[in-house]
Amino acid sequence: MSSTAEMEATGREENPNAQGAAAAAAAEPSTSGHRRTYTKPVWSLLEEAAQMKTEGNAFYREKNIRSAIGRYHRALLVLRGLDSDVMTSVKGFGAETPALTPEQEALLRNTQVDCYNNLAACLLQRQSVDYARVQEYSLRVLKWRPGDVKALYRAGVATLEMGDAQTAKQYLIQASREQPNDANVRKHLQRAEEKLNRELQKEKAMYRGMFSTGPKNSSGEGIDQTNRAGEGV
Incomplete structure (x- = not known):
């Protein structure tokens, strides 16, 4: 192929x-x-x-x-x-x-x-490149011809460029099943996985910051700054 x-x-x-x-x-x-x-x-x-x-x-x-x-x-x-x-x-x-x-x-x-x-x-x-239009055309193809590897690949590329790495990964995984040795599919699938990994690391860092021990008040209790966001002037 x-x-x-x-x-x-x-x-x-x-x-x-x-x-x-x-x-x-x-x-x-x-x-x-x-x-x-x-x-x-x-x-x-x-x-x-x-x-x-x-x-x-x-x-x-x-x-x-x-x-x-x-x-x-x-x-x-x-x-x-x-x-x-x-x-x-x-x-x-x-x-x-x-x-x-x-x-x-x-x-x-x-x-x-x-x-x-x-x-x-x-x-x-x-x-x-109008990636929204590329995605639209590719999804029309998939509606009529599910599993079309070229449409899966292009939908994956466009969706990734539009910022949705999770959905892009799903398209590219399907494409890779049909063409496991295709360099273009492998390259963009790796990009999607790397983007998801970066997003996961950022999310973990954010939660670590939210739930880390804050400064102590006079009674020795931790002050949870995240729960006081709506207080004050």
């Missing part, structure tokens, strides 16, 4: 004969009475989205991260109108979601997963 730092760059859904098109045009609905339907067949929309993903992969390999991100977003915009999970929340508005065959549903979800995985990879390549 390839390194978790790499992008999800392949998939059977790639169709070299599909024509790339703007997302708005690809998903443009037409009005018929009070119901709206798509002007293009479902397969055509799925192929256009897959082609955009393929173009995004090519831009990524060329280190053209901005263009790659644009292609993945356009692909997801096309697929959005076909996704019953998305359209259910806005039922009654916009276009009617077409019924998909099991094969079309699988192609839709695989393309979405690859695009979100690849978007997370792209964002990690930027000079200023």
Whole structure:
């Protein structure tokens, strides 16, 4: 298996004969009475989205991260109108979601997963990384494909950078079970463990300070300063 730092760059859904098109045009609905339907067949929309993903992969390999991100977003915009999970929340508005065959549903979800995985990879390549967005995209992948090692790795990295070492450790442990020899997973798992250890040491030091013996009063009793925080002026 390839390194978790790499992008999800392949998939059977790639169709070299599909024509790339703007997302708005690809998903443009037409009005018929009070119901709206798509002007293009479902397969055509799925192929256009897959082609955009393929173009995004090519831009990524060329280190053209901005263009790659644009292609993945356009692909997801096309697929959005076909996704019953998305359209259910806005039922009654916009276009009617077409019924998909099991094969079309699988192609839709695989393309979405690859695009979100690849978007997370792209964002990690930027000079200023939006870790919240990396985490969001990675968790979307895990929702549809639990155990995806690249999404687990990226979710772990993003969560660690956002300050939650405990949750990051859990993601990275899962990733390490799938790829125990991956250097990137091991490195960030070690970072998470070191951060947790530092936090534990700080917590212990804090409690030692709170419960250590304080100065004595005239009767010989210890004065617990922590219990007198609300007293005085």
